[in-house]
Amino acid sequence: MVNAVRESPSTVVRLLDLLRPYRLRLVLVAVLGTAATAFNLAGPKLVGDATDMAFAGVVSRGLPPGASKEEVIANLRARGDDTLANVLSTADIVPGHGVDFQGLLQLLLIILVLYVASGLCMLGQGRVVAFTAQHTMYVLRERVSDKLTRLPLDYFDRNSRGEVLSRVTNDVDNLQRTLQQTLGHMVNSLFAVVGVMTVMVLLSPMLAGLVLVSVLVAAVAALSISRRARPRFAERWQRTGSLNGYVEEMYTGHSTVVAFGRRELAERSFDEHNESLYQASSRAQALSGMIGPVTRFVTDLNYVVVAVVGALRVAGGTMSIGSVQSFMQYSGMFTQPIIDMANFSAQLQSGMASARRIFEVLDEPEQRPEPPQPVRPARVRGRVDFQRVAFRYVPDTPLIEDLSLTAVPGQLIAIVGPTGAGKSTLGNLLLRFYELEGGRILLDGIDVASMTRGDLRSRIGLVSQDSWLFAGTIAENIAYGRPGATQQEVVNAARAMCVDRFVRSLPDGYDTVLDDESSTVSAGERQLITLARAFLAEPSILLLDEATSSVDSRTEVLIQQAMASLRAGRTSFVIAHRLSTIRHADLILVMDSGRVVERGTHHELLAANGAYARLYAS
Template structure:
């Protein structure tokens, strides 16, 4: 199944593959001429050297007759296969022509091989480029739940390490496998013409070597699958430790991290060693068979020369052909290990490509006009895992321009509501309406273009501060970027940096603090001025003074827009038009700050807890 899908990747390039096959056949044909020409040159030299030892004027038949009369029948048999002309010596003119033709044959063959190599490289790169595009497109279509179940390191390993390994297998297959097969067939045909008996001896090695390679490679495939799976686990561990290296050091867990790394590394070592050891057995076993055949050909060939059935040049050519015949057999045996490794990687890639995707877009999506921001959660139900409901029958309405704060203990489902509004996950029940339209009937890209999201994780990419702010609006002018930065207090610290707005940073940069990163993400949302805002703990990394400034800026941003504010710090939501309290996936309270305090319920207790000192909370 995997091999058939790999062949499907090559099908669009069948014209180029046909050209590779034709060039390979031409190269093989010219190389097959080489030993024959060398054998002919050997016969010319041998005949010339022998001829110089006999007087001119006599004939080949006279020399052979005299040898037989002297009882030297073996030598007479050898001479009978040569173009013996007594007294003439070596025909250097004919020898020179043969060697020039041989040189031309090898030069042309080298040209064909160079041309073929470039075509193979082009095919492989195009196939891998297309496969990377498929994987990239697939990643964009995967639901968030897929990344909840699979580590980022393993997904990354499939998209990088496995594709690189598969690329090597493709290069090997197109570059060597086809040539090896046709070389075996071509050499066998020539050898059958020269000596069917000797060819039969070599032919016996093919099934023996093939059986050896098949038996060993079958045992190697599970080991390669284990090797690449372990590689994914190791990458996941490295990614986790690297992204959290400050915490690992801060909590003194470096030794534990190193110990876990050693465990993953040792598992990879064992899996890789077993796979390589098993495939390493193929070449010596196959080479033993071919070497044994080489000895048999040499012995039987010598006997055939002695009997006068073959010339010395023919035997020399046949020995060269036997090496040409044996080499691709050994190569094929070696290829089997790499091919098994490539198949294991291909299986992991296809598993990613076959992973369940997010639900398809509707055939005729609804495209509402300008968004007013009327949002209704109508009896919404959702669960991350089957059988473990998180949100059940939740209903909530946000009027246009209203600020709705969602508060509650950790794990209550607050962030989930924002994710559902963005359609990062699909509902298990109920519906969400935007201006009266079910968002399930809207195109995801269109829906998300109307919503500005500022999450509690301040994600920045490698680029300048200005580019990060303009991420949602790449066409924004520098003046617009600066205005958004000023509105969200970014401008206050940018001028302390060496390159100002052109300072290059990324998600791991130490140039700016965690709070400053969050401010940049707020500026990013401010710049796009969306119709809806989802602020998920957007001020969690900001100090109290800066928070007051940002709250003032956010009020201007929220004007005329519906805003969902997800917060733990209740001081950030006091001025919200509506505060809803979530607990265990249910809305248990709703009202304004004053109304909820007066009700003396869960919100009042949360407010009291947020105002209490740590000693009060413990007591």
């Protein structure tokens, strides 16, 4: 039956590797399971002995005192009552004596002690299994979380947030349930099967053979069904991830969906994803659900056969009534683990599918490792050199080819161009969100590839067009730019970036709680908060990617005035579509198809009457 839930060796081996630090606890689980099984194994035999004792006492009470067992049996055979004689030949009768209630009570007390001990062992085993499963998943979540921080951005470009979250949450939770529900049961079932079969062979090899045949039939049936169900569970969790991704997408853009009258279309798309998940889950559960009834039918049929054959053996004088009763109990104890494993096979199939999806994340190629001996400049002035930089998102589609430019401290460089020209890509390359295909980027003469990403990014203040805020107060969101900042420093940054004026109008002021989807503040105000965050960080380089696209014209002027003081002594890159925001830039780069096609000041480029002039006029 273990084969009925077989998974690819790599998945099983990796799960065992996760459990390796808890091998002593797993040994304890095995010891407690063995002890519980041993106590349970002794129970039916003692119950059978108690039955024989009671039967012998009742029969002996009705027999004439003084006669021997042999005489009683001989008289019965002389009268032609061979069946009763055969039955009594297996009983320990003493003619004229009644039931030995004292001996029977002692036997029952021993049985009670054994079952209590078995229950305590099972309780202890359950607690150990629960701790092991919970802590294993705790470690696995940490590994997945650490892995996500080391994955390149193109992984998140290829996978929706809902799909990633489904693997990190749903699949890990499902694997945790699988371990907790099956780990102890599978160990106990294995020991029970071996132990019970050994006892049954000792009691009656013939009846044990009948039981074994029925179990083999059930195992073959379960294996066949399980093999067909395995890919269905993998499909089920894939569909779950797709549905989660769609729900997360529609919830995030709910206002847009409603505004464009696409609610019915969104509902139909949700119904399609839901139906797809329903069909996949139904197929998986329908197949796995057949295992329990099939094995139950075979084992019930086996129970009837054992009862009939056992009765015939009692009538033939080869087994006592108590022995048959014990064997029937052992038969149930033997088949019950088989049924349990069959019932748990669905959970195992589902858990293994989740484990495979988690390991797929852990196997994803990571971003380039940090240099073994990174360079850490004590002070960064902000000179940036792009030297013959080449980059492409798609291997066969060049985006940036042979790009070179230099930015000196205190200089404001504006990057403009049509959509898809590669403007934002320059910022991503500077931050090492993506690695270069060719060339290099220097920061104060130091190749950024020789620095750690954390050190490099700590010198750069980024404000993107997507204003990201986390669940917390406005003050906490601003202070995110510099851990340990004082309240006064937060307020000063807010005043410099025109945040203070609208925060004062809120009921809770800087203690107003908001998050990435908060409607407490407008889109423009959210962007101002992210600008204050960058201001507070006091970086050596500023990177503003459409940072003022969500603010009104008056606020934009105020921000430009504040940015003028912030830029003093710092290198600033501004990526903008609104050309009015970059008229006073020290250098304007016009990009098209990943190349700098023009460069100069606003007036120089207008006079040249080239790409910038056409873009400005449009």
